[in-house]
Amino acid sequence: MINGFSKLTKKQKRQWIYQNYLFQYFPEEVFSIYDLSDDKLQKLHDDFIENTIGNYVLPLAVAPNFFIDDHCYTVPMVLEESSVVAAVSKAAKFWSQHGGFHCRVRSMEKVGHIHLFFDGNKQELFQFFSQIEPLLYKETQPLTENMRRRGGGISSIMLKDMTDSLEHYYQVFVTFLTGDAMGANFINSCLEQMTKTIERESIARLTKGSLEVLMSILSNYTPQCLVKAEVSTPVSQMSFEDIEGVTFATDFVRAIAIANADVYRAVTHNKGVMNGIDAVVIATGNDFRAVEAAAHAYATKDGRYKSLTQACIKDDIFHFSIEIPLAIGTVGGLTKLHPMVRTAMKILENPSAETLMKIIACVGLAQNFAAVSSLITHGIQKGHMKMHLANILNQLGATSEEKQQIITYFKNKTVSYSEVVQLFNQIKGRE
Template sequence: MNKTISGFSKLSKEEKINWIAGEYFSNPEEATAIIRNYWNSDAKLQKLHDDFIENTITNFYLPLGIAPNFLINGKSYTVPMAIEESSVVAAAAKAAKFWSERGGFKATVINTEKIGQVHFLYKGDAAKLERFFNENKTRFFEETESMTKNMQKRGGGILDIVLKDKTDLLPNYFQLHATFETKDSMGANFINSCLEQFAKTLKKEAQSFELFSEEEKNIQVVMSILSNYVPNCLVRVEVSCKVDDLKEKNSNPRDFAEKFVQAVQIAEVEPYRAVTHNKGIMNGIDAVVLATGNDFRAVEAGVHAYASKSGRYQSLSHAKIENDIFHFWMEVPLALGTVGGLTSLHPLVKLALEMLEKPSAQELMQIVAVVGLAQNFAALRSLTTTGIQEGHMKMHLGNIINQLEATDEERIKIVNHFEHHPVSHAAVVEYVNDLRKVKS
């Protein structure tokens, strides 16, 4: 059946829902009811959400949790986390409490430089292009002054522009490679606007450069766009303590520290392990990035590119034992903002930033990276001791109970039973079936 439609974006919200419900669902009334059930009862707030993107029909909720007891550079934080995965928030909170009793996390922003590029094709003498660029470099700054004026007042702006010859990679391929400081804004719109002006200036000035032939004057701009790879927008986070201070209950702290370091070293050399290792770090990072209205897809792309900077994908975090001191640390690129975008529009984002005491972009970089390291510590502690599934499946039990549509009475019995038995989906299904057989 042909389900294409013309002019969908011009339909009203009601018409969009009616079309989708009629075309795709066996029970259109039930589908429509579910869609409407996730609307906000406050019409003004719902309109705000509808306007965030295009063709909206409803809201898609993620739980917003909090992880308290993060001690970062001597300051205590309660951190908001938006995520759907069981055990992530609990693990972050547990790691935060553990390290708050051992001096807390140290965090340092190394740099905040962001990058944008004008990609263009030039058929001619590279030496002439370089001379053209050097003679006209100031023009690129001058012709973006109206865009950079407000950013410069806040201490930001264009840091530098360089010409890069990439003809060893593609014929006739060159770049204007620009670096930016955007202070507390993520700066995507600012950077892209500057880059598009650079492209106009490049083409215009080339037309009047006397050393260029007619072919050389015909510079072809392919695209002008920021890069989400920001290896110089970098934050370092770390924890350390005496090996003996790692002791918990009946554990042997030396054995734990050595096994932990070995687990990290495996992720440093084995890409199959490194991907899952870093995914655990991103569980923490993404959850805070999302809760604070930042672009988690951009962060993900940049972080994973950074994990591959050596030419082989490897662990973002590192660990060692030196002079009986356990060290665990990570450097990670994070281009974040605390002004602009959703930060001033989404009510829960504003609430999340207020919970964090209205941090600057640099402070938010530190908080986000710390949660990533805490998440990694929690995962590795579980993996190298009890195994990750025991705790994770106990946290996942509630989801399984909901899937089976257990009654309140059944829920109590299920929870009590699995306090003393291993949790798996099959085991819960079997136990619930047995309960229902007895009852019937």
């Protein structure tokens, strides 16, 4: 137990961590690998969050050849899992040769709620709300002025009766358009101003019953902020390695059907989708936790958890698509502060939020196409373990020569950890 940890300097925090947890494993210089060489950039990083003791570095990669709505993108991705970038790149190249990806953003509305309890007459509450609704718009105008200039602002305000779910519970349901910003701070500021208006006016206007606003907050579930990406091609052109097109396409559709039928498969299936989506969301400085939560909630929209992607064959044409909520931004937050995020945005040619939604959805679709293709043909481990081989060799401390020898040996073989260790030990003369 320690009091006042947050008030310590970074050096003092490190010393405390070292003395309590690390001294028996590492030299005192252990934290040097966590420092950036640029002091100004390090200070910027330290200001992002609290109690920093260093930086945790993840690889930045790119996946080229994403042909989306007649434009070719190279997509930055941040993640640590082997084979994901290779798989995405392979799928992107395949579809660039088969008509590319096609996208449409259905809506960009985001949602916020004011959660309140009222134990009086329901009709009086709804009458009260209709009276003060113009005030809710008026008293948030100073907050929405800049957003309205950019075509955004508050789209709608409505009172919802939630008493069937929870006694005395009502909800002010507010929708917003936030342009190229993710808009969390904007939404929450508007909701808190509305809360003040509601509380003030309820005292003067409600004659019976007690109204209590419990909290006001945006929702990360954004089914109105929706993008669809799709690909299609004749089944005759769907040949995969030595499998002819009709067979491959038919097996692919069946694999997606399984993800719609069984929740155990659906979760792993959608995790693969999010391998691609999260990597781009992180690279562009967006909130991957919010995106994950919304995506998985959307997967239950039909009453149970199902696949985020859909596939079918119609008139000998293979169709594959994803529809997913994506509340992301290209301005505000880290997008203008973090130099690596700025670089990622420039690689993407400084997209609008709408364009970035399309790109992210296409990467998720490409990753799922690659994963399912592997599963129904040679299996997931063949490619994954070959990409993972470098990690195993680094873990074993193999030299460059030893790495090359082992990589050559496994060129046409399935990689397993035990076989790699056995071969490594043979080369080292330990067996």
